[in-house]
Amino acid sequence: MQSSTLDESKVALNYHQAIETAHHGHPDHRMFGVFLFLISDSMTFLGFFAAFLIYRSIMPAWPPEGTPELELLVPIINTAILVSSSFVMHKGQAALKKDDVSGLQFWFGLTALMGIAFLLGQGYEYFHAEFGLTTNLFTSCFFAVTGFHGLHVTVGVLLILSVLWRSRQEGKYSSTSHFGVEAAEIYWHFVDVIWLVLFVLVYLIN
């Protein structure tokens, strides 16, 4: 007798859980997927960084004799831009949490501009560098690593722009429906953190 009531309450519990999931329609696992993707993507960078560190440790001189000094001014400005853009972007997401879509648009728009500024800065740096891709092993690494990161920044900017584009649609994003916004933001922070590691490795410790 007792055990059967116990069973029944368990069934009832399952039932409520079932309703709960049914409520959100298909429960949303996309954020989890984004995390897995970023773990995987970070391994690509780990591969590049590891190669860079191995070269650094086995070559007799690093950067090799005769490599022109890296200009630090532009990259430092770029670092400042990228790091602060993460905070700017977060304000956009916070605005959305209060259902303030125009706040989201403002802050995300600003982030996109900062991202573009970063890319322009990188373009300037490439253009004015006193060395080329094939000058030596170090400069090859330099272009490969910063270029691959720049590609990520470009993708990030495109993601933000697509969020902005979609946000024109009434009710597309709200405090309860914001996957695109969050995914873009996580991605942007990720690109930001990678840059910090890259900055230390490529610009500072040589």
Next chain:
Amino acid sequence: MTTSTEPKTNPIQDGHSSEHRERKWQDYFTFSTDHKVIGIQYLVTAFFFYFVGGALAEVMRTELATPDPDFVQPEFYNQLMTMHGTIMLFLWIIPAGAAFANYLIPLMIGAEDMAFPRLNAVAFWMIPPGGILLLSSFFNGAPQAGWTSYPPLSIVSGKSGEEIWILSILLLGTSSILGAMNFVTTIFKMRIPDMDIHSMPLFCWSMLATSALILLGTPVLAAALILLSFDLIAGTSFFNPAGGGDPIVYQHMFWFYSHPAVYIMILPFFGVISEVLPVHARKPIFGYRAIAYSSLAISFLGLIVWAHHMFTSGTPGWLRMFFMATTMIIAVPTGIKVFSWCATLWGGKLNLNSALLFGIGFLSSFLIGGLSGVMLAAVPFDIHVHDTYFIVGHFHYVLFGGSVFGLFAGVYHWFPKMSGKMVNETLGRLHFILTFIGFNLTFLPMHQLGLQGMNRRIALYDPQFQTINMICTIGSYILAVSTFPFIINIVWSVFKGKKAPRNPWSALTLEWQTASPPIIENFEEEPVLWAGPYEYGIDTESIDGNESVEEMLAEVGAES
């Protein structure tokens, strides 16, 4: 009390109610998001490439029947060898593992589909272009640097073929990563509420371990190939010693992926074997947790053994010691599995059908491959046989004797579920016998060749090796013949086979609780988890263990 009757009208089912669309054959040629369609797409595509890769191998073996390069030119031999290895790994075994994962995971955990169905379809549809791209290189000088593509050889042996090879691998690797994201999310997030992580089928555990390796390893290979591409096209010298680069860095990056990749190729079939053996031996799996956790242990250890491929690459002594030790330690979780499988068979009521025969074939061949693997982990021995036919023998025992036998066990086991038809057992057993004989005849003598010093990756060799090579070639022809009963069997069964019941093997995992083939969203209603996945014959009250399983199955409508 009052709610107790309500679960019958489960709200989850109400939405897309009972209008079950029929599956049309055209669906298999479309961008379908149904995991079952995608699973079949993967499997059929993989089999197509298997036959291509096998045909290339037969040409190689024909060439190697005699010491002189009389059948094909050495240069063409290099292309065949590179394409054979690449196709077998990236277009056969890895997609075939993904095929089983796609088809089975949602069914086994009681879900309607994968977590990201569209991403899943995208992942599959990268494979045919990747494969066609790779094959197209034959028209323009196929790559010749082996599946490992070591620089500097790969940089100097034909640009276009090599670049096509790189692009194709990048495409296939991306597909593999997208697939793995789906598997992990689905397994973690989509199980029916009653199924905790310790009551899910072992196949799901093995796919978790596989996916972790894919997610962590593949990107590093991508990084290596991007740099190699630069060397090839843009004139950098990351890996080119002539320009100040270091080819060893490529080897490290390559093997950081490619050792785990051997587990990416075997773990799914470890999972398959863990499903097949208990069902056909009518016994609970021996050591569920041991098998589950050893998959994770293999996955972790697999990430820190890569330099055992580089014992002869000038790796310093202390580093070789480290990698020798970690490699030998991997034998422990692997051994745990092998012992558990043997213990599962021990005293079972073996039903020696095609599925179980291939399962047992897997055990015996994988055992040999595993043991020669431990031999190779020992640095002094490896230095002796590095780059000889001993290696070729070893890895075919793991890849063919392991993965391919496991794969066939899975095909025979789940064919009734996938097609709704039974296979012809006589043909299936004939397939097994021919494969088993052909396989051992082809690859066992290679160990001897290697010990005597015959190098791998060569088209012409010293006449003293001719006799043994002839045996290998004859074996490979038997292997070629062995595929005929298989193909005939499958084609005949699909069209003319006996109709399969939902649960022909009286199995307990959830995929057998729905129709064969399963309806479009898998289950009529959310399946009930009424027994652990392997609780065969444990009801001691009953005289006949089998009978009690039948009774339990009848209760949930999964009787045979």
